[in-house]
Amino acid sequence: MEIEKVNQQLVPEKTQTWQGRSEWFFNRKYTDTYEEYYEGPYKRAEVWQKKILEQLISKDTRVKTLLEFGCGTTRFTRWWKDIGIKATGGDISPFMLSQALHRFDGDLVMADSHHLPFKDNTFDALAFITTFEYYKDPVKVIREAARVGRHGIIMGMMNRNTPKLIRRRTQQLFGKNEFYVTATFYTPKTLIKTIDKALEGRDYTIEWTTTGLPKWFPVQKWNVPIGDFFALYVKFND
Structure with a gap:
């Protein structure tokens, strides 16, 4: 039997359609090439993304440990140590985590962000880097993050306020970019509104x-x- 078919069988049908819809991160066509995207056309963008993430979280000197959920292949998870933060990675995709095991020397967990398998205040902070866009119940996810992270939540988001939004949606319409099919794009204002609801x-x-x-x-x-x-x-x- 082909490896692709074997791997697909390892993932229950219900999981392949997590949240009632097909998700790209359960498709090896996309997960196996994820790192290549960052090493290619997205390299410059990644540098600046890390700069502003560091700028914000380094101001909170209480943060020494962090859980990054939706860690994927651990592209960002591997980086936190460079700014003095010990990171743990979590993801729901076994295909992403199978790569993470060979790339990251820290702890990893497979779970659903809506039900984090950790006690209250286990970590100093929670991180969501280009993953929060895919959660159907964002309020519940934020509440879980606030329960597990004692000092804060750091988020890196694809912005809706960008000229590239038209390109993203056009690609989606013509089936050219599976990454954006189920994504919800936020602005700082709309994300803050969601946060305010969750953390009332x-x-x-x-x-x-x-x-x-x-x-x-x-x-x-x-x-x-x-x-x-x-x-x-x-x-x-x-």
């Missing part, structure tokens, strides 16, 4: 920064909600 009654502050601007643009990061990508940090004060 808690004391927290939010800071965000945008990047993903054209190479010729005079700045590459700013506090204007326009750009391909934004990072946002929720700092718990209670």
